[in-house]
Amino acid sequence: MTSPEPLFLRACRRQPVERTPIWMMRQAGRYLPSYRAVRERHTFLEMCRTPELACEVTLQPIDQLGFDAAILFSDILITLPAMGLEVTFPEKGPKIEGPVRDHAAIKRLAVPDPTAELGYVLEAVRQIRGALAGRVPLIGFAGAPFTMMTYAVEGGGSKDYTHTKQLIFGDPEAAHDLLDRLARTCAGFLEAQVAAGAQAVQMFDSWAGILSPQDFREFALRWATRVIDLLRASPTWRDGGVPIIYFVNGCAPYLADYASSGADVLGVDYRVDIGAVRARVGDGVALQGNMDPGALFLPPEQIRARVADVLARAGRVGHVFNLGHGVMPQTDPAHVRAMVEAVKELSARPDAVAT
Amino acid sequence: MTSPEPLFLRACRRQPVERTPIWMMRQAGRYLPSYRAVRERHTFLEMCRTPELACEVTLQPIDQLGFDAAILFSDILITLPAMGLEVTFPEKGPKIEGPVRDHAAIKRLAVPDPTAELGYVLEAVRQIRGALAGRVPLIGFAGAPFTMMTYAVEGGGSKDYTHTKQLIFGDPEAAHDLLDRLARTCAGFLEAQVAAGAQAVQMFDSWAGILSPQDFREFALRWATRVIDLLRASPTWRDGGVPIIYFVNGCAPYLADYASSGADVLGVDYRVDIGAVRARVGDGVALQGNMDPGALFLPPEQIRARVADVLARAGRVGHVFNLGHGVMPQTDPAHVRAMVEAVKELSARPDAVAT
Numbered sequence: 001m002t003s004p005e006p007l008f009l010r011a012c013r014r015q016p017v018e019r020t021p022i023w024m025m026r027q028a029g030r031y032l033p034s035y036r037a038v039r040e041r042h043t044f045l046e047m048c049r050t051p052e053l054a055c056e057v058t059l060q061p062i063d064q065l066g067f068d069a070a071i072l073f074s075d076i077l078i079t080l081p082a083m084g085l086e087v088t089f090p091e092k093g094p095k096i097e098g099p100v101r102d103h104a105a106i107k108r109l110a111v112p113d114p115t116a117e118l119g120y121v122l123e124a125v126r127q128i129r130g131a132l133a134g135r136v137p138l139i140g141f142a143g144a145p146f147t148m149m150t151y152a153v154e155g156g157g158s159k160d161y162t163h164t165k166q167l168i169f170g171d172p173e174a175a176h177d178l179l180d181r182l183a184r185t186c187a188g189f190l191e192a193q194v195a196a197g198a199q200a201v202q203m204f205d206s207w208a209g210i211l212s213p214q215d216f217r218e219f220a221l222r223w224a225t226r227v228i229d230l231l232r233a234s235p236t237w238r239d240g241g242v243p244i245i246y247f248v249n250g251c252a253p254y255l256a257d258y259a260s261s262g263a264d265v266l267g268v269d270y271r272v273d274i275g276a277v278r279a280r281v282g283d284g285v286a287l288q289g290n291m292d293p294g295a296l297f298l299p300p301e302q303i304r305a306r307v308a309d310v311l312a313r314a315g316r317v318g319h320v321f322n323l324g325h326g327v328m329p330q331t332d333p334a335h336v337r338a339m340v341e342a343v344k345e346l347s348a349r350p351d352a353v354a355t
Numbered sequence: 356m357t358s359p360e361p362l363f364l365r366a367c368r369r370q371p372v373e374r375t376p377i378w379m380m381r382q383a384g385r386y387l388p389s390y391r392a393v394r395e396r397h398t399f400l401e402m403c404r405t406p407e408l409a410c411e412v413t414l415q416p417i418d419q420l421g422f423d424a425a426i427l428f429s430d431i432l433i434t435l436p437a438m439g440l441e442v443t444f445p446e447k448g449p450k451i452e453g454p455v456r457d458h459a460a461i462k463r464l465a466v467p468d469p470t471a472e473l474g475y476v477l478e479a480v481r482q483i484r485g486a487l488a489g490r491v492p493l494i495g496f497a498g499a500p501f502t503m504m505t506y507a508v509e510g511g512g513s514k515d516y517t518h519t520k521q522l523i524f525g526d527p528e529a530a531h532d533l534l535d536r537l538a539r540t541c542a543g544f545l546e547a548q549v550a551a552g553a554q555a556v557q558m559f560d561s562w563a564g565i566l567s568p569q570d571f572r573e574f575a576l577r578w579a580t581r582v583i584d585l586l587r588a589s590p591t592w593r594d595g596g597v598p599i600i601y602f603v604n605g606c607a608p609y610l611a612d613y614a615s616s617g618a619d620v621l622g623v624d625y626r627v628d629i630g631a632v633r634a635r636v637g638d639g640v641a642l643q644g645n646m647d648p649g650a651l652f653l654p655p656e657q658i659r660a661r662v663a664d665v666l667a668r669a670g671r672v673g674h675v676f677n678l679g680h681g682v683m684p685q686t687d688p689a690h691v692r693a694m695v696e697a698v699k700e701l702s703a704r705p706d707a708v709a710t
Contacts, residue, residue, distance in 0.1 A: 093514070157514070159448070162683050165649025169657075212647045212679075213628050214664075252607035253627040272608040273568050292567045294520025302524075309569075324567075328517050 006137045008069040012200060012243035012265050014286050014318035020311060020347035021068035022340055023139070026326030027061040028073045032333060034060045044089045048074050054124035055131055062136055065333065065340055069137050069200070069320075070128060072193070074121055076143030076204055077151060079185050082112035085152060099155035101163055103174035109152075111184045114192035121189075122196040129197035140198030142189050144205035144246070145182040145223035152178065161210050168219050179223045187230035194236050202245040202267065203227060209250020209269075216254050221261060228262040245288060249325065255280035270294075270324025275313035286318035291339070293323045296331045300338035307342035316349070361492045363424040367555060367598035367620050369641050369673035375666060375702035376423035377695055378494070381681030382416040383428045387688060389415045399444045403429050409479035410486055417491055420688065420695055424492050424555070425483060427548070429476055431498030431559055432506060434540050437467035440507060454510035456518055458529035464507075466539045469547035476544075477551040484552035495553030497544050499560035499601070500537040500578035507533065516565050523574050534578045542585035549591050557600040557622065558582060564605020564624075571609050576616060583617040600643060604680065610635035625679025630668035641673035646694070648678045651686045655693035662697035671704070 004010070008021040029035055035057050038047065047053045054073040062070050077087045077094055086097040100106050114122065128138050143151075153163045168175040190201045208220035228244055231237055247267025251258055258266055259281035266281060268274050268289035278287060295306045310321065321343045327336065359365070363376040384390055390412050393402065402408045409428040417425050432442045432449055441452040455461050469477065483493055498506075508518045523530040545556045563575035583599055586592055602622025606613055613621055614636035621636060623629050623644030633642060650661045665676065676698045682691065 159512070160680070160683060161649070162685055165647070165683070166652050166685065169649055169652035209626065212625050212650075215647065250605070250626070256631075270567050271564065271605070276611075292520070292570070294516070294524055295567075297521050297524035325515070328515060328520070330517055330521065 006068070006199075008137050008320060009199060009243060011318065011320050012245070012286050014283075018349055020314075020316075020319050020321050020343055022321040022343040023067045023069040023071060024061070024323050024327055024336070024339075025071075027065070027067055027071065028057045029327060030329035031327055031331040031336065032060055032064070034064070044075070048078055049120050051120055051124040051127045054121075055127040058124075058128050058138075059131055062132070065337055066344075067136065067340065069139050070132060071139040071202070072121070072125060072128065072141060072198070074124070074141070076141070076148065076206075078118065078121065079112065079142065079148070079189055080152065082114075082117035083109045083152075083181070083185060085109070093157045094151070096151055096155045099163070100152050100178065101167060103171060103177065106174050106178045106181070109178070109181050111181050111188065114189045118189060118192070122192055125193055125196040125198055137199035138197065139200045139202055139245075140190060140193030141202040141204060142186045142193075143182075144203045144208065144220070145179045145186060145227065146211075146220035147205050147207045148182045148186070149175070149178055149219075150207045150210075152182070161207070164210075168215065175219065179219065180226075183223045183226045183230070187227045187234075190227070190231060191234050191236050194242055198242065200243045200245060201231075202247060203263075205246065205248045208248045209253075213253055213257070217257055220248070221254070221257055224263075225261050232262065243286075247288070251277070259285050265318075265320060267322070268324060273313060274310060275315075278313075278315060283318070286320060287314055288320040288322045289314075290322065290324035293325050293327050293331070296323075296327065296335045296339065298335075300335060303335060303338045304342040304346070307339055308346050311343070311347050316347075321347070361423070361554075363492050363675065364554060364598060366673060366675050367600070367641050369638075373704055375669075375671075375674050375676050375698055377676040377698040378422045378424040378426060379416070379678050379682055379691070379694075380426075382420070382422055382426065383412045384682060385684035386682055386686040386691065387415055387419070389419070399430070403433055404475050406475055406479040406482045409476075410482040413479075413483050413493075414486055417487070420692055421699075422491065422695065424494055425487060426494040426557070427476070427480060427483065427496060427553070429479070429496070431496070431503065431561075433473065433476065434467065434497065434503070434544055435507065437469075437472035438464045438507075438536070438540060440464070448512045449506070451506055451510045454518070455507050455533065456522065458526060458532065461529050461533045461536070464533070464536050466536050466543065469544045473544060473547070477547055480548055480551040480553055492554035493552065494555045494557055494600075495545060495548030496557040496559060497541045497548075498537075499558045499563065499575070500534045500541060500582065501566075501575035502560050502562045503537045503541070504530070504533055504574075505562045505565075507537070516562070519565075523570065530574065534574065535581075538578045538581045538585070542582045542589075545582070545586060546589050546591050549597055553597065555598045555600060556586075557602060558618075560601065560603045563603045564608075568608055568612070572612055575603070576609070576612055579618075580616050587617065598641075602643070606632070614640050620673075620675060622677070623679060628668060629665060630670075633668075633670060638673070641675060642669055643675040643677045644669075645677065645679035648680050648682050648686070651678075651682065651690045651694065653690075655690060658690060658693045659697040659701070662694055663701050666698070666702050671702075676702070 245265040246263035252272040270292035600620040601618035607627040625647040
């Protein structure tokens with residue numbers, strides 16, 4: 001008799017579960033004292049580039065708070081240096097040297113071989129899998145092409161994404177060339193993470209929400225779909241492959257198209273009613289989300305009420321509980337624990353599948 | 356025989372129009388060389404506080420580009436000093452000294468008398484009305500309570516609005532006290548602008564889009580509605596009053612509630628299909644919007660196609676053409692002209708009302 005697949009993976013595939021699984025974006029992060037202790041001794045980039053450190057902080061929230069999935073400690077911008085763009089992480093947000101704003105600069109960007117250029121990430125994946133020893137699955141991740149384009153073009157975060165808009169509207173051919181390079185980079189990197197042991201992958205489209213619906217289709221969804229197509233066509237996915245999660249921050253305007261990416265799971269940000277999302281995207285995909293990270297500032301009994309509300313709206317089948325955005329550094333870990341416990345208790349099925 | 360009301364005001368009231376009117380958020384702004392010429396000689400605050408300068412730049416886009424409404428040159432933060440919070444406008448965005456983060460600090464904030472404290476704005480309104488000489492109507496404006504709260508609490512713009520979330524979730528009583536003070540300030544200021552001659556008013560809820568639907572209702576919509584109720588109950592509105600426009604930046608998640616504010620016109624940001632907004636909010640309100648400001652980087656013939664698309668989605672009745680966010684400083688005024696001309700030509704009704 002084989003043991004059933006882990007809870008999180010079954011929920012991603014809309015299979016029966018005995019309760020709703022939970023993990024949390026940025027769960028390996030600054031709200032945890034044990035994370036800050038590591039961070040005090042190392043820079044952010046050192047932590048990303050040292051597999052032992054990445055492994056250590058990835059496991060902290062699993063050991064301490066009981067999440068149902070681990071997510072690799074890394075950063076979506078980690079691929080940019082391998083493409084030819086230097087990145088630094090000062091306190092006020094990441095900074096990319098020499099942002100690319102014309103076709104000539106875009107043509108100089110490489111599509112990296114992840115084994116050669118990002119081997120430390122793959123080694124971290126291997127070490128984490130070993131350290132987890134099967135307790136919970138490990139999620140790998142990368143930035144979606146459009147979101148990576150905003151960083152490469154703006155040189156960091158932005159208020160109104162002027163340079164990105166100038167590129168996509170002023171030179172769409174160059175924009176699509178950049179998106180193509182970013183899509184191939186993303187697909188190759190995710191495939192390598194799976195080959196190294198990642199049991200699911202999430203593609204973060206953190207800034208796709210700055211587009212009109214028609215531009216979302218043309219510049220964000222089209223290229224996220226390309227990544228997913230490349231993954232599904234790869235030898236790694238030959239026998240079905242691991243679940244693919246596509247997260248669009250600010251997805252509410254795009255619900256008519258959101259389910260067409262080919263992802264197994266759609267990430268839902270906290271601004272929207274996840275029940276309304278389910279009604280619009282249909283039953284072909286799982287949903288992940290979507291409590292406001294800010295709601296973790298509520299007293300624990302009100303956190304419990306918010307959890308109950310999300311669970312009721314999301315429904316029983318094909319739901320992975322998560323925040324609708326990364327947890328904030330000022331969050332009290334005791335409040336996170338209250339959320340985790342509430343999800344586990346309130347979602348327990350009377351008609352539970354035997355484990 | 357009396358002449359009909361101006362086109363813009365009729366569209367706000369869903370009355371018959373011979374074509375769709377157009378104005379543009381930040382139309383008196385840095386994309387215009389004539390604005391930059393004034394700005395080179397004066398600080399931003401000097402321009403806000405000197406009626407002659409505010410009047411000069413308010414009229415520039417009317418004279419040069421042919422918009423169907425003028426909007427007062429000012430800033431939503433202009434009320435904060437009158438409440439007791441100092442504001443400066445460095446290049447990288449506004450900064451509020453001593454942001455309020457607890458109830459004690461909130462209780463020290465005044466609800467200003469606009470005539471005594473903001474007389475220079477009211478004088479600008481009077482001068483602009485005189486200078487416009489009836490050519491087009493003048494729109495006054497203020498920041499909506501929730502958006503003003505984010506500035507008062509964060510001390511400026513923010514990436515994740517941590518302090519705002521800590522206040523609304525950690526001390527909702529203090530948050531509502533602050534919102535009440537901001538609502539009374541907003542209503543009093545808008546009423547005074549109308550008394551001075553403003554022919555419509557817009558309330559900007561630029562950051563209401565950082566809330567879940569339930570928190571949008573509780574912390575943003577509830578207090579915007581309060582402002583509108585205060586206005587409608589005021590002597591100034593006794594005989595119907597001027598149209599009230601409520602703009603929520605990022606409105607897509609809130610369409611189920613958006614029409615319930617009591618506003619005559621709902622501002623629609625560029626992320627959402629304005630036709631989908633119409634379908635959800637019904638026919639009781641006018642809509643204003645919603646081309647992506649970034650689309651002004653397109654070649655003029657493609658700008659024309661975007662204009663046609665917005666006009667078709669928005670429909671013929673109760674539509675004021677606008678961008679879905681402020682125009683960007685890097686925009687070519689010739690492209691703005693192409694948009695204005697396209698709106699005027701493409702929306703001209705075969706069954707036009709005689710003017």
